[in-house]
Amino acid sequence: MKPPAFDYLRANSVDEVIDLLREHGPDAKLLAGGQSLVPMLNFRLLRPSVVIDINRVPDLDRISLTGHEASVADSTAGALHLGTLVRHHTLESSLEVRRCNPLLAAAAAEIGHLAIRNRGTIGGSLAHNDPVGELPLIAVLLDANLHLRNPAGERSVPASQFFVSLLETDIGDEELLTGATFPEVRSDTGWGFEELSRRTGDFAIVAAAATLELDGGIVRQARIAIAGVGDVAQRFEQAEELLQGGALTREQLAAVRDSIEQSCTPTSDVHASADYRRHAAGVLTCRALEAAWSRTETGAPS
Amino acid sequence: MTSKVALRVTVNGSKYEREVPSRQLLADFLREDLGLTGTQLGCEQGVCGSCTVMLDGDSVRSCLLLAAQVDGAEIVTVEGLAQEDGALHPIQRAFWEHHGLQCGFCTPGMMITALDLIAKLPLAEGSPELDQKIREGIAGNLCRCTGYQNIVAAVRAAAAKMSGQAEAEAGSTDSRESAP
Numbered sequence: 199m200k201p202p203a204f205d206y207l208r209a210n211s212v213d214e215v216i217d218l219l220r221e222h223g224p225d226a227k228l229l230a231g232g233q234s235l236v237p238m239l240n241f242r243l244l245r246p247s248v249v250i251d252i253n254r255v256p257d258l259d260r261i262s263l264t265g266h267e268a269s270v271a272d273s274t275a276g277a278l279h280l281g282t283l284v285r286h287h288t289l290e291s292s293l294e295v296r297r298c299n300p301l302l303a304a305a306a307a308e309i310g311h312l313a314i315r316n317r318g319t320i321g322g323s324l325a326h327n328d329p330v331g332e333l334p335l336i337a338v339l340l341d342a343n344l345h346l347r348n349p350a351g352e353r354s355v356p357a358s359q360f361f362v363s364l365l366e367t368d369i370g371d372e373e374l375l376t377g378a379t380f381p382e383v384r385s386d387t388g389w390g391f392e393e394l395s396r397r398t399g400d401f402a403i404v405a406a407a408a409t410l411e412l413d414g415g416i417v418r419q420a421r422i423a424i425a426g427v428g429d430v431a432q433r434f435e436q437a438e439e440l441l442q443g444g445a446l447t448r449e450q451l452a453a454v455r456d457s458i459e460q461s462c463t464p465t466s467d468v469h470a471s472a473d474y475r476r477h478a479a480g481v482l483t484c485r486a487l488e489a490a491w492s493r494t495e496t497g498a499p500s
Numbered sequence: 501m502t503s504k505v506a507l508r509v510t511v512n513g514s515k516y517e518r519e520v521p522s523r524q525l526l527a528d529f530l531r532e533d534l535g536l537t538g539t540q541l542g543c544e545q546g547v548c549g550s551c552t553v554m555l556d557g558d559s560v561r562s563c564l565l566l567a568a569q570v571d572g573a574e575i576v577t578v579e580g581l582a583q584e585d586g587a588l589h590p591i592q593r594a595f596w597e598h599h600g601l602q603c604g605f606c607t608p609g610m611m612i613t614a615l616d617l618i619a620k621l622p623l624a625e626g627s628p629e630l631d632q633k634i635r636e637g638i639a640g641n642l643c644r645c646t647g648y649q650n651i652v653a654a655v656r657a658a659a660a661k662m663s664g665q666a667e668a669e670a671g672s673t674d675s676r677e678s679a680p
């Protein structure tokens with residue numbers, strides 16, 4: 199099998215990527231880890247005339263931390279800045295990531311297989327926006343900020359506006375995703391990530407992630423996001439509100455499950471029926487919340 | 501139009517300089533241009549694992565890389581595992597001893613995957629999750645005939661052998677350093 203004919207161009211700087219994008223526009227495809235793009239080329243689902251390899255652009259694989267922005271009342275939150283070329287295996291194994299955002303590291307570890315994680319990049323995964331991708335899910339959950347460069351300059355887009363629809367994002371034809379900023383998941387915040395797939399390494403059928411931010415044993419803010427029940431990963435704010443202002447209880451979990459089953463609108467496909475996805479979404483969310491609660495060291499839900 | 505790309509690459513210790521078509525996959529370059537047909541091609545979409553090779557110390561799918569991308573890199577394929585005198589690599593020996601292969605189609609990919617798993621995952625002997633870790637680690641490599649039991653046994657044995665070796669080497673370095 200051969201990909202369709204194209205020209206291979208290697209960019210050595212962000213400016214060069216932008217120049218090449220401006221020159222070739224929609225005929226060009228950026229090549230990062232290639233773990234989604236190359237299968238599509240091999241199947242000839244895409245026929246770009248130019249492939250621009252960004253793997254050698256320096257500095258796009260940086261990981262850095264800025265700490266202690268006084269963003270929430272008297273507590274402090276740091277932020278994790280990830281260059282677009284940070285590979286999934288680096289996300290799962292980097293001590294900085296595991297310390298600052300263990301949820302992101304845990305989710306990255308569930309992507310495909312080691313050989314896929316050795317190549318696949320965070321930027322490629324966010325740009326590809328697979329409906330059950332782990333990284334878009336966590337970006338939506340935590341409302342990460344996505345950073346873009348284009349001929350006119352730079353802009354940042356919150357995840358809530360970045361993931362537009364199935365395999366579609368807000369990235370323009372002449373734009374490069376340069377990186378993402380994820381908020382710190384602090385030690386007062388419990389987190390949970392649950393995914394259902396047929397075998398280790400398969401794409402998820404449904405995945406759910408949750409965080410519980412506590413203040414003196416009481417939930418100050420809950421976040422819930424689910425992938426696999428729509429074209430893009432979604433937050434479930436109505437269910438989140440049910441959890442605010444108390445300790446996690448069995449009754450609350452049941453209410454959250456009802457709320458999610460009622461508000462999600464999955465469709466049936468070869469992997470699972472809509473009913474199965476709806477059921478899984480409720481169950482996985484409750485498991486993620488229980489895991490989040492237990493990570494706050496407050497014990498099991500009462 | 502730059503439909504050909506200059507490529508300098510080290511494969512199993514030998515240096516090559518070639519011109520490759522822009523669209524050529526690394527797997528096809530290894531098999532067709534270099535004659536290294538140990539690397540297999542099954543699905544050509546990253547799923548079966550039979551094309552797995554080492555690229556600068558990481559296992560990768562050679563069906564999902566363009567040959568042009570590996571300019572300046574070091575590749576190790578299954579042909580590069582044994583020593584020059586033919587002495588088998590501990591992973592090859594373990595597959596032999598544990599009957600970890602039958603037709604052999606999946607074996608090059610399995611062994612390269614095992615090489616990376618043993619290097620990156622804590623596969624300490626006696627750890628209760630060891631077999632689970634190995635099973636998860638080779639989940640991206642499909643075998644249609646041997647059955648996975650023997651492959652898991654082979655990876656387990658190779659991991660034990662190689663961590664033993666690493667310890668022995670570390671030990672001998674220590675003794676050398678502490679010698680007067």
Ligand SMILES: Cc1cc2nc3c(=O)[nH]c(=O)nc-3n(C[C@H](O)[C@H](O)[C@H](O)COP(=O)(O)OP(=O)(O)OC[C@H]3O[C@@H](n4cnc5c(N)ncnc54)[C@H](O)[C@@H]3O)c2cc1C
Pocket residue numbers: 227228229230231232233234235236237282308309310311314317318319320321322323325326328330331332333369373374375376399400401402545546547
């Ligand atoms: C066997 C297998 C199993 C997998 N399992 C999973 C899984 O369980 N979960 C999961 O989420 N993914 C999975 N993947 C996909 C994997 O995560 C990919 O790494 C990811 O989807 C794309 O990242 P990439 O770096 O490989 O991007 P590429 O394949 O290089 O690019 C993907 C798309 O993004 C665009 N792009 C890339 N970088 C940029 C950028 N910086 N700016 C703008 N556009 C850009 C490309 O032009 C292309 O359209 C799997 C892949 C395989 C082959």
Ligand code: FES
Pocket residue numbers: 540541542543544545546547548549550551552561562563564
């Ligand atoms: S041929 Fe590359 S993974 Fe199947």
Ligand code: FES
Pocket residue numbers: 600601602603604605606607642643644645646
């Ligand atoms: S040995 Fe035949 S496919 Fe694995």
